[in-house]
Amino acid sequence: MGVPSRSDDHQWSQQHLSHYVEGELGLRARRRLDRHALGCVDCGRGTKAMRALVYAVQGLDGLAGVRAPATIFDRVRLATSGGSPSAQDV
Amino acid sequence: MAPLAGRRAPGPAGTEASLIARAQAGDVGAFERLSGAYADRLFMLLLRLLGERGEAEDVAQEVMLRAWRGIGGFRGTSSYFTWLYRIAVNEANRALERRGRRPPSVPIGPDELRLPGPATDDPSRQAEFNELRRALARALAELPPALRTAIVLRDVEGLSTQEAAEIAGVGQAAFKSRLHQARMRVRAAIGDEALVTSGG
Numbered sequence: 001m002g003v004p005s006r007s008d009d010h011q012w013s014q015q016h017l018s019h020y021v022e023g024e025l026g027l028r029a030r031r032r033l034d035r036h037a038l039g040c041v042d043c044g045r046g047t048k049a050m051r052a053l054v055y056a057v058q059g060l061d062g063l064a065g066v067r068a069p070a071t072i073f074d075r076v077r078l079a080t081s082g083g084s085p086s087a088q089d090v
Numbered sequence: 091m092a093p094l095a096g097r098r099a100p101g102p103a104g105t106e107a108s109l110i111a112r113a114q115a116g117d118v119g120a121f122e123r124l125s126g127a128y129a130d131r132l133f134m135l136l137l138r139l140l141g142e143r144g145e146a147e148d149v150a151q152e153v154m155l156r157a158w159r160g161i162g163g164f165r166g167t168s169s170y171f172t173w174l175y176r177i178a179v180n181e182a183n184r185a186l187e188r189r190g191r192r193p194p195s196v197p198i199g200p201d202e203l204r205l206p207g208p209a210t211d212d213p214s215r216q217a218e219f220n221e222l223r224r225a226l227a228r229a230l231a232e233l234p235p236a237l238r239t240a241i242v243l244r245d246v247e248g249l250s251t252q253e254a255a256e257i258a259g260v261g262q263a264a265f266k267s268r269l270h271q272a273r274m275r276v277r278a279a280i281g282d283e284a285l286v287t288s289g290g
Contacts, residue, residue: 018270022251049282053273056226056285057245066137068129069147073122075155080118 009036013043017050106170113161121158128171131247132178138242139182141231149185153178168256175257179239186235222280222288229279237272244269 013033019025020033037043112120132153136146156177164173230238236258243254244265255265277285 015270018273019266024266045282045286046277049277049285050273052285052288053277053280054245056222057230057241057276058248066130066134068126068133068150071147072129072133072150073126073154075151076118076121076158079155079158 010040010043013037013040014046017043017046020047021050021054107166110161110164110166110170113158114164118158121161124170125154125157125174128174132174135175135178135242135247136182138246139179139235139239140185145185145189149178149181153181156181172253172256175243176259179243179257180259183235183239218284218288222284225280225284226276229276232279233272233275237268237275240265240268241272241276245273 009032013020013036016025016029016033020030025033033043033047037047106124109120109124113124129150133146133150136149136153137143140146140149153174157174160177164170168176230241233241239258240254243249243257244251247254249257251262251265251269255262258265258268260268
């Protein structure tokens, strides 16, 4: 196998930014992206932007004080006014 | 972020396993106790996926009804939470198909975004940050349902890739691909400059 060209590295790096910030790349793959990003403004900025994006989205509170409506079991109660659950698929 | 916030096991009067067994035997009280432990979080998920409170309430009722009707077939190969969430994602997708359009333009209002604030009192920095919140809300709203589901489950809900993939009903490789696409689209919509300068 030949050495990947710079354009190969660029495309590959862009395709793996998400995995990179997840820490899912192996050591060799991580080094490949690090090496490429050192000389590529777009990918260098891309890694920072992807980290910032994940941080920002993770900052959304999963609950934010919202409560489920009191009516959430209404249909279940209506359905059980006369029977037990069946084993049908959902 | 607290990845598992709101995900609490039923209390001491009944372990989850015993509540499942009782619910499978037809005890609706046990079912409500079992599923009620996840109700707030499940409802918030539906709000994020559907964007409209009225529709989320309707779908939440349908999710519980389907869970009740299906609990006899629950075999415990996944956690009850994962099983229930999967029903919720399926029902949300059905609702979106019925709706025949994407979620409203900004279903998650900026005021509902609980982003950690910038460590500054600088008004211009705060303005940049608020603009990032609005842009993020718009970008998430514009995603197709499958990509939106991926980023909500993994990044907002903080689920593991394995669990999120199971809930989304796809393999882990396919899920990672969706997540990557979702992040790349949001990144493109917001722009690297705005993300790096406002989000860091």
